[in-house]
Structure formats: C-alpha cells, structure tokens
Amino acid sequence: MKEISPFDGRRSYIIPGDVEETISFAAHHWIHTALRSIQQRGRFAVALSGGATPKAIYQKLLALWEQKGDEGLDWGKVHLFWSDERGVPPDHPESNYRMALESGLKKLPISPSHIHRMEASPPTLESASLYEQKIEKLLGKELFDLVMLGIGEDGHTASLFPGTEALKEEKRLVIPNYLPDKNVWRMTLTFPCIERSRKAVFYLLGEGKRGIVPQVLLSGQEGPFPASRVGTTERPALLILDRAAARDLPQ
Numbered sequence: 001m002k003e004i005s006p007f008d009g010r011r012s013y014i015i016p017g018d019v020e021e022t023i024s025f026a027a028h029h030w031i032h033t034a035l036r037s038i039q040q041r042g043r044f045a046v047a048l049s050g051g052a053t054p055k056a057i058y059q060k061l062l063a064l065w066e067q068k069g070d071e072g073l074d075w076g077k078v079h080l081f082w083s084d085e086r087g088v089p090p091d092h093p094e095s096n097y098r099m100a101l102e103s104g105l106k107k108l109p110i111s112p113s114h115i116h117r118m119e120a121s122p123p124t125l126e127s128a129s130l131y132e133q134k135i136e137k138l139l140g141k142e143l144f145d146l147v148m149l150g151i152g153e154d155g156h157t158a159s160l161f162p163g164t165e166a167l168k169e170e171k172r173l174v175i176p177n178y179l180p181d182k183n184v185w186r187m188t189l190t191f192p193c194i195e196r197s198r199k200a201v202f203y204l205l206g207e208g209k210r211g212i213v214p215q216v217l218l219s220g221q222e223g224p225f226p227a228s229r230v231g232t233t234e235r236p237a238l239l240i241l242d243r244a245a246a247r248d249l250p251q
C-alpha cells in the first residue's frame with residue numbers, strides 16, 4: 001500500500017513499507033508539506049512531537065539536508081514549536097525539546113529566533129498562556145501547518161492521556177495536564193488547537209503499535225482513546241504506519 005487511502009471521513013493512512021521506508025517517506029512528506037506551506041503562506045510552522053518515531057524522522061531530515069535531498073527547502077522560513085513537553089528543564093534527558101534538537105534539528109540552518117520551546121519546567125498556567133499567546137500572534141487563525149503526533153499504547157496523543165482533565169478543554173490552545181498514573185505534570189497542545197491547525201499526522205512504527213491502531217481507529221470520538229478524537233471531515237488526520245504497526249489495521 002503506497003498511496004494515501006481514506007480510512008473514514010476523518011482519517012486517512014499510508015503504509016510505505018518497512019521501518020526504513022516509512023521513516024524515509026515520513027521525512028519526504030514533511031519536506032513537501034513545508035515546501036507547500038512556504039509557497040502558500042511564506043512560512044512553515046510545525047509542532048514537533050516527542051517519542052521514538054519522530055526522533056528517527058528528525059535524524060532523517062538532517063541526513064536529507066546534508067545530502068542536499070531536501071528539495072531546496074528554505075529552512076530560514078521554518079518555525080519549530082512543540083506539541084507537548086515534560087515538566088523538566090530543557091537540558092534534561094526526558095525533555096522533548098532536547099530530544100528534537102539533539103537528534104539533528106539543531107544542526108539545520110533554522111534561526112534560533114524560530115525555535116519556540118514549550119516552557120514547562122514546571123508546567124504552569126502562566127507558561128501555558130504565554131505559549132498560547134505566542135502561537136496566536138505568530139501563526140494567525142489557522143495555527144500550525146503541521147502537528148506531528150504519536151500514539152501511546154494507552155491511546156494517548158501529545159500529552160492528552162485517557163481520563164485526564166485536559167481532554168475537557170474547549171477553548172485554550174495550551175494547558176498543563178496532570179497525569180495521575182505517572183504522578184507528573186506535562187504541558188500539551190489541546191484538541192481545539194490541533195483542530196484549528198491545517199494538518200495532523202500520526203507516525204507509528206513497529207509491533208508495539210499493532211494493538212492500539214485498530215482500537216483508536218474503530219472507537220468513536222467519545223471513546224476511551226484520546227487519539228481517536230483527532231481528525232475532522234474538513235481536515236482528515238493522516239496516519240503514516242510501517243507494515244508491523246499496520247498488521248491489524250481494519251480493512
């Protein structure tokens with residue numbers, strides 16, 4: 001399956017092949033999305049995700065730039081934001097900011113003034129509101145050109161975990177969220193923020209995702225899995241999965 005296929009009215013998917021082929025497809029898709037955004041709106045604003053899969057994509061983006069395989073993308077027009085952050089300082093091993101930069105993005109010719117760290121140490125209402133103001137001021141009505149997302153084995157996405165308060169948010173774009181199971185606070189984009197953005201893409205690699213994929217796709221928006229709520233009929237979410245993650249994808 002090498003084409004994008006509709007799953008339902010709100011989600012579409014593509015299975016580019018094995019892990020390597022999927023990472024390569026995801027990086028090229030990212031670059032095409034960036035090129036199109038810059039052509040249409042003069043900028044590419046992306047919300048980066050934490051997790052192992054995006055890390056491989058960031059490494060691939062750096063490799064493509066080094067090999068001049070980035071199709072002449074004007075990195076000076078790229079703005080980096082984050083879709084969620086852990087309540088740790090930016091140099092902490094668990095920081096999503098650190099992970100994205102260390103895995104390659106800091107070597108790309110992106111202006112430091114375009115790297116908009118999600119300040120979350122600690123995740124307070126005040127820092128959430130400052131990030132929200134920044135997003136609204138810099139991005140305008142339609143917010144992000146791309147929101148990168150993963151899906152956890154419990155169906156969470158960004159730091160929108162099952163049963164947590166942040167799922168109820170109807171207005172704010174960024175909020176702190178307490179995760180009782182882990183007894184930690186995180187900072188996260190909200191559903192209204194993801195919905196107002198142009199494109200949400202889920203990246204799913206490996207056997208570990210095999211079980212949650214059909215559950216997220218088949219359960220309704222009101223079901224137990226936060227990731228099921230992403231995607232609208234106007235702007236369907238895209239799932240990019242490798243063969244292992246897609247093994248039980250409902251046909």
Ligand code: 6PG
Pocket residue numbers: 049050051052053054084085086096149150151152153156157158159
């Ligand atoms: C994080 C995330 C989180 C992640 C999923 C999937 O900060 O951990 O943003 O939502 O995307 O847990 O992570 P993997 O890709 O590592 O499975």
